[in-house]
Amino acid sequence: MKIAKILNNNITIAVDDHGNDIIVMGCGVAYQKKHGDEVDESKIERIFTKSVSELGKKFEALLKEIPHEYLEAADHIINNAKLRLGKELTNNLYLSLTDHIYFAAQRNREGLEFRNRLLLETKMLYKDEFKAGMEAIEYLNERFFISLPEDEAAFLALHFVNASYGMHMNETLEITKIVQQIRTIIRNYYRIEFNEESLEYYRLMTHLKFFVQRMVTDKKQPSDNEDLQLLKMLSERYKSSYICMQRIMKFLEKEYNYLITPSEQLYLTIHIGRISNEFQSKE
CATH class of the missing domain: 1.10.1790.10 (PRD domain)
Structure with missing residues (x-):
């Protein structure tokens, strides 16, 4: 690979054997080098291959300001x-x-x-x-x-x-806030303190993070008639968990204008049921 543009002694934009632009990082990788010189591969620590023109401009601007x-x-x-x-x-x-x-x-x-x-x-x-x-x-x-x-x-x-x-930082902040709000609804509904070391708590939090991620990025899970049938069965068999899920559903619709699909209702009810069963079994 050959040097196309030197950003500083440790970062350069180069061209590989296939003619692709890449960003090469490494201590002294561009020291005393010039355009067209071969890159010393023994000094390479990291290579970026995607969006090189955009990354290169950002790196260049960053390095003018930051040591x-x-x-x-x-x-x-x-x-x-x-x-x-x-x-x-x-x-x-x-x-x-x-x-x-x-x-x-x-x-x-x-x-x-x-x-x-x-x-x-x-x-x-x-x-x-x-x-x-x-x-x-x-x-x-x-x-x-x-x-x-x-x-x-x-x-x-x-x-x-x-x-x-x-994701972008604003999406991550939004997800973190909403997950905490849902967690609070469940905790207040059952009047419990979660065992944060338990497997069921881990499963609930994992589900909530991915559920809210889909919500924030506007990607809903597909639903079908089978989901509706299972949801009806769960609403009768696990009434408490279903009511708690409905509180969450109403909250998200009111605060975020987000409608939970039957598929999402189904899985949320199941995870709430598991965490409540864990608490009740200890009681």
Whole structure:
């Protein structure tokens, strides 16, 4: 691959053997290089192959303002998050995370701290992502001699959530808020405190996150007559769970103008029934 444009000593836009534009990252990969030179593949640490023109412009703008060590820090954090979460994260995370941690560090040095109003919800709903966020905070505090609070770990956790599902931050914030609202309706209806370590709680939260994700992105599950028949049966057999689901349905329709399909009603009733059965069996 040959260098097409140097962004800085550690990032360059190159052309591969098939004539495709790629972004190459690596310590010193473009040092003392010029247009047309071969890329030293031994120095390559990461390659981006999608939306190169858009990413290249954003990288170029970012690097004019932010020191390279923050991009290195973001790369370290992302690699650690991938190992902890066991999943790939979208390339756009390199831009958004670098930008976030740089300004978080700047704010901290100036004595400005932003409270995260979704701290508790993020800790409850995205436990693994929050742990990865806490590890990132410890790393950043040590590397840059700052003292970021756990509020920032929650912000980073939501960045990981975005990158996992390919969503925008405003969608992730909306999903987190709505899931917490539904959780509160269930808790108040049954007057219970959830066992957050239980398998049924994990199943409920997983279902709610994907259900609300579909809601926010306006992708409803398809339904058929069989769903209606099963829903009728469940409404008679599990009246309490069905009534709780109806409260959620009315809330979402009133607050978000969202109509839950029979298929979504069905699965939501089932998961509510499981969590209520777990509580009742302990009682």
